[in-house]
Amino acid sequence: KAGVTQTPRYLIKTRGQQVTLSCSPISGHRSVSWYQQTPGQGLQFLFEYFSETQRNKGNFPGRFSGRQFSNSRSEMNVSTLELGDSALYLCASSFLGTGQETQYFGPGTRLLVL
């Protein structure tokens, strides 16, 4: 069974631009969570989607948004990029997203904002 895939793997943008990242979960998984990973901060929760609905979100500004499609694929968008948005963005999937399930992580998209 294929794992979680994320595209693109690397991205360089300039301040003020916007970016869209994509995540394809493991087949059959309906819950997708997004995290921002930076050195010293660990993983910070961005949002979680299930059946095209956002069920929870972290403490990030409105520039960070996401969506999920009917096939469970998910995208996240960051508008008006800032230097501090440079990070590794991770996507994780699970069947139902309940607290007792293992999350399976993708390789991440490394975003560099210049």
Added chain:
Amino acid sequence: AQSVSQHNHHVILSEAASLELGCNYSYGGTVNLFWYVQYPGQHLQLLLKYFSGDPLVKGIKGFEAEFIKSKFSFNLRKPSVQWSDTAEYFCAVINTGGFKTIFGAGTRLFVKA
């Protein structure tokens, strides 16, 4: 607000030394606890998890963790580390029904051969 605190950001050990990584969380309700590991160049993967029952849980590669509810702790242990255990370790907490996992800042472990 929920938070997870990992006591050590960097740990350096020699092979065969014992390991204990601290993790404390703040949340008063029912929680599920995880340790994830990220080996160099690899994806984050589950090391072990605790939902209920025996507070001492065993994971892959000889790792174990003990849940102490009164101390809000979930420390990771391994009696004898190997060079291949060099990785970054993350403690994570999710409250039942919350759909939001909170991770600690991570502990980088370097094991000297």
